[in-house]
Amino acid sequence: MTKVIVIGAGLAGSEAANYLANRNIQVILIEGKKVKLNPAQKITDYAELVCTNSLKSTREDSGHGLLKVEMDKLGSLILDAGRQHSVPAGDALAVNREDFSAEVTKRLSSHENITIVEDHAVNPNELIKKYEASACIVASGPLTSEGLSNWILEEISNDDFYFYDAIAPVVDADTLDYTKLYYKDRHKVPSEEEGVEADYLNAPMNEEQYNAFIKELVDAKKVPAQNFEDYKFFESCLPVDIMAERGPETARFSCMKPIGLELPDGTLPHACVQLRKENFLGSAFNLVGFQTRLTYGEQIRVFKMIPGFEDASFLHLGSVHRNSFLNSRTLLNFDFSSKKFDNIYFAGQITGVEGYTESAAMGLYVAAQLYKKLQGEEVLEWPVETGIGCLVNYVMTAPKPRPSNINFGLLPPVPLTKEQRRDRRNRKKVKKTLAAQRAKASFESFSEEYFK
Numbered sequence: 001m002t003k004v005i006v007i008g009a010g011l012a013g014s015e016a017a018n019y020l021a022n023r024n025i026q027v028i029l030i031e032g033k034k035v036k037l038n039p040a041q042k043i044t045d046y047a048e049l050v051c052t053n054s055l056k057s058t059r060e061d062s063g064h065g066l067l068k069v070e071m072d073k074l075g076s077l078i079l080d081a082g083r084q085h086s087v088p089a090g091d092a093l094a095v096n097r098e099d100f101s102a103e104v105t106k107r108l109s110s111h112e113n114i115t116i117v118e119d120h121a122v123n124p125n126e127l128i129k130k131y132e133a134s135a136c137i138v139a140s141g142p143l144t145s146e147g148l149s150n151w152i153l154e155e156i157s158n159d160d161f162y163f164y165d166a167i168a169p170v171v172d173a174d175t176l177d178y179t180k181l182y183y184k185d186r187h188k189v190p191s192e193e194e195g196v197e198a199d200y201l202n203a204p205m206n207e208e209q210y211n212a213f214i215k216e217l218v219d220a221k222k223v224p225a226q227n228f229e230d231y232k233f234f235e236s237c238l239p240v241d242i243m244a245e246r247g248p249e250t251a252r253f254s255c256m257k258p259i260g261l262e263l264p265d266g267t268l269p270h271a272c273v274q275l276r277k278e279n280f281l282g283s284a285f286n287l288v289g290f291q292t293r294l295t296y297g298e299q300i301r302v303f304k305m306i307p308g309f310e311d312a313s314f315l316h317l318g319s320v321h322r323n324s325f326l327n328s329r330t331l332l333n334f335d336f337s338s339k340k341f342d343n344i345y346f347a348g349q350i351t352g353v354e355g356y357t358e359s360a361a362m363g364l365y366v367a368a369q370l371y372k373k374l375q376g377e378e379v380l381e382w383p384v385e386t387g388i389g390c391l392v393n394y395v396m397t398a399p400k401p402r403p404s405n406i407n408f409g410l411l412p413p414v415p416l417t418k419e420q421r422r423d424r425r426n427r428k429k430v431k432k433t434l435a436a437q438r439a440k441a442s443f444e445s446f447s448e449e450y451f452k
């Protein structure tokens, strides 16, 4: 029986292991969590969601929705376990993180074709020899442990491949003052008749409160960068204190945006902090977009300035962590095998995508490509018009590697008629709808051929 090693049971590694094992490949899944957690991890179960509990939008006219349609076709374990343990989050697929990870762990551990090795892998070439495997998929993620990181640096890349990201705090729901807060999903009219409670709780601020809050965010003490480099963040996951430093209005146009969050009296607050349920019971809330570099003491002081947070107790506070990724364009082939060792593949965030869903999708992509190769079949490039194809194309062509989420900007432009171009009000929506339809059709015809 053909054997493949997968390093890392995160979002990408779990998908890759499951995909291959379901097709009768013997998988050795090596995961180091039980030996030592990294600074962002809290549990020993697999596929841990280390920051938000959201796998993002389910709408088919969104980038994440597109990915989900394609991942479902590939038999995604992450989406299936996610739906089984979802919590209300409007159009998004958010999950109870502990139950979700426990589910993924249970399914992988009980799979007859998967052998789990609880250890930190160091050298994929030696592991291939040791287990007499045909290939190894490295899916060790943005916080790849030290031994393997050094091996990658020495054997695969001489470039530095690390940068930073930040985690948002979580507050205890019982410690909030609800007289100052209100439930509302952005742009949605709450439907009392149906007894539907919105998924988001909002803390509104007037101009004076907002300005004082931004000033404190700027002045507060921050955790300094480690001994190398400046901080380099995902642009879409910027710490709120960095936004505050960029200008007094920046946060009001991003994570503190009030648009679509009218107060119960119909007026619009000057700014708003959104809270999303961390679990089904709603006993804890995540401060949406409030990743931060502030020291723990300063977080408690400054975040208590948010209306309703005067007596808040935080279940965990925000923090900053290292993230590693490769320059895939120069180091990998289009199937994400290494140019230097063609039986070593990379999957997940380490290839230069960003996000849980994107990383999981890259796990499926690599597993599908490797499976083709193991079957002696032709390994093909995936159409760039599809969600997965455009992400692969992005990491393989971006002149300056910088992890990206899925977004419609990665898809080739859709041709519009003259009338559609002139219709400024609806143009963006029409473009998205057409791009989504094209992606779906393209993936369908490609997969009919590819997976037959």
Ligand SMILES: Cc1cc2nc3c(=O)[nH]c(=O)nc-3n(C[C@H](O)[C@H](O)[C@H](O)COP(=O)(O)OP(=O)(O)OC[C@H]3O[C@@H](n4cnc5c(N)ncnc54)[C@H](O)[C@@H]3O)c2cc1C
Pocket (backbone or CB within 6 Å): 007, 008, 009, 010, 011, 012, 013, 030, 031, 032, 033, 038, 040, 046, 047, 048, 049, 050, 051, 052, 119, 120, 121, 122, 139, 140, 141, 142, 143, 144, 145, 146, 148, 165, 166, 167, 320, 321, 322, 323, 347, 348, 349, 350, 353, 354, 355, 356, 357, 359, 360
């Ligand atoms: C602090 C932080 C916060 C983030 N927040 C978000 C967010 O809110 N939303 C979002 O969509 N994305 C977020 N990301 C981005 C990222 O996409 C996710 O981290 C995602 O989990 C990456 O998936 P992955 O499978 O590539 O890696 P991971 O999910 O990290 O999985 C890698 C696995 O490999 C294991 N491992 C590492 N080294 C070894 C080794 N040598 N041997 C064996 N096992 C090893 C790890 O223990 C881990 O289980 C965040 C990233 C970080 C670092």
